[in-house]
Amino acid sequence: MKLLADYMWVVLFMGLGMLFVFGGYITSWLIRPSKPSSKKLFTYECGEVPVGSSWVQFNIRYYLFALIFVIFDVEVAFLFPWAVVFKELGLVAFVEMMIFMAILLVGLLYAWRKGILKWM
Amino acid sequence: MNIDAICSLVLSNMAFFVLAAIGIVCGVLVVTVRNLVHAVLFLAVFLLSVAGLFITLEAEFLAIIQVFIFVGAIVVLFMFLIMLTYKVSDMAVPQGNRLKGAAIVVAGVLFCLIFYIMKAMKWNEAAPVVTITDDVARIGRLLLGQYVLPFELVSFVLLAALIGAIVIARKGE
Numbered sequence: 679m680k681l682l683a684d685y686m687w688v689v690l691f692m693g694l695g696m697l698f699v700f701g702g703y704i705t706s707w708l709i710r711p712s713k714p715s716s717k718k719l720f721t722y723e724c725g726e727v728p729v730g731s732s733w734v735q736f737n738i739r740y741y742l743f744a745l746i747f748v749i750f751d752v753e754v755a756f757l758f759p760w761a762v763v764f765k766e767l768g769l770v771a772f773v774e775m776m777i778f779m780a781i782l783l784v785g786l787l788y789a790w791r792k793g794i795l796k797w798m
Numbered sequence: 799m800n801i802d803a804i805c806s807l808v809l810s811n812m813a814f815f816v817l818a819a820i821g822i823v824c825g826v827l828v829v830t831v832r833n834l835v836h837a838v839l840f841l842a843v844f845l846l847s848v849a850g851l852f853i854t855l856e857a858e859f860l861a862i863i864q865v866f867i868f869v870g871a872i873v874v875l876f877m878f879l880i881m882l883t884y885k886v887s888d889m890a891v892p893q894g895n896r897l898k899g900a901a902i903v904v905a906g907v908l909f910c911l912i913f914y915i916m917k918a919m920k921w922n923e924a925a926p927v928v929t930i931t932d933d934v935a936r937i938g939r940l941l942l943g944q945y946v947l948p949f950e951l952v953s954f955v956l957l958a959a960l961i962g963a964i965v966i967a968r969k970g971e
Contacts (some may be wrong), residue, residue, distance in 0.1 A: 682808065685853055689813075698823050741967060744878045748871040749960045754862050756952070758939030766935075771942045774949070781953040785960035 742794050746786075753782055808949045813854050842873045859934045944945035 721728045760775050789795055823845035831837045845868045852861035941949050 683809075683959075686809075738967060741878045741882055742964065744871075744875045745963045745967065746960065748867075748875055749929060749956050749963075751867055751871040753953075754957060755867060756941070756949070758859070759934050759941055760861075761931055761938075762934045763938035763942065771938075774887075774942050774946055778953045779951055781957055782960075783952070785957045788837070788961055789964055792964060792968070 739794075739797065742789075746789060746794070749782070749785065753779070810854055814851065817847045817850040817854065820844075821851070835877070838873060838880060841876065842869050845869050845873070857933065859937065898947045 723729075756778065758777070760771060764771060814927070821844055824840045824847065827840040828837050828844060831840060845864060849861040849864040850865060852858075
């Protein structure tokens with residue numbers, strides 16, 4: 679249970695972070711004067727009158743980048759255990775990981791050739 | 799049992815119940831909230847609470863992977879999906895459809911099944927609790943030693959996913 683005791687600091691940190699946010703809200707709610715007006719409900723856009731809706735359809739390219747990111751995020755998850763035992767297992771582990779990454783590199787090259795990585 | 803052990807037991811139980819409560823509340827909100835962006839944000843909190851549950855089980859590596867892949871990548875992917883769908887521009891979308899009743903029945907049956915299995919399962923309660931501190935190193939040793947072939951195959955699965963996703967996503971262009 680040593681681990682759980684270590685994570686008490688994380689819990690403490692989260693608690694203080696929430697206190698910081700909600701404390702600010704509660705303090706301002708207690709001391710501010712209340713003068714509601716319709717202009718106060720405007721979306722803040724650097725003092726300008728907002729133009730159009732904030733709901734716009736995004737380019738599909740964002741989605742493709744997110745997809746490629748997910749794949750390489752999973753790859754990184756496999757890199758962690760490898761990095762921890764890297765010194766212990768030596769060259770064999772290095773070659774094994776290079777094969778693993780080479781296979782995924784094919785995918786990256788495919789994306790590159792298809793022009794996914796180019797921003798238009 | 800000394801006072802330290804009792805304290806840590808109470809602490810871990812408390813952590814479990816708090817995290818489970820957060821998980822259940824956020825899980826219900828994901829499927830009931832009408833704004834899809836809010837639903838995805840609640841999904842992120844739900845996944846974080848699962849990561850916390852992993853920590854109470856002392857599976858630190860799993861918790862980190864949970865945050866990395868599910869909160870970091872999958873939620874971002876969901877976010878982009880919602881922003882790509884132009885029909886959500888009126889923000890409030892109905893959460894249920896005509897299959898709502900059937901879905902409730904299926905979920906209820908599944909819950910009963912899992913509950914039954916957990917009741918019938920003989921948990922190995924008598925065994926001494928072994929605390930594993932070097933779980934990442936153990937995973938690494940197994941992954942690069944005994945299970946090296948499945949490990950390399952994972953790479954092919956990821957490659958297939960990557961190329962497949964690109965092909966499907968480019969169809970619309």
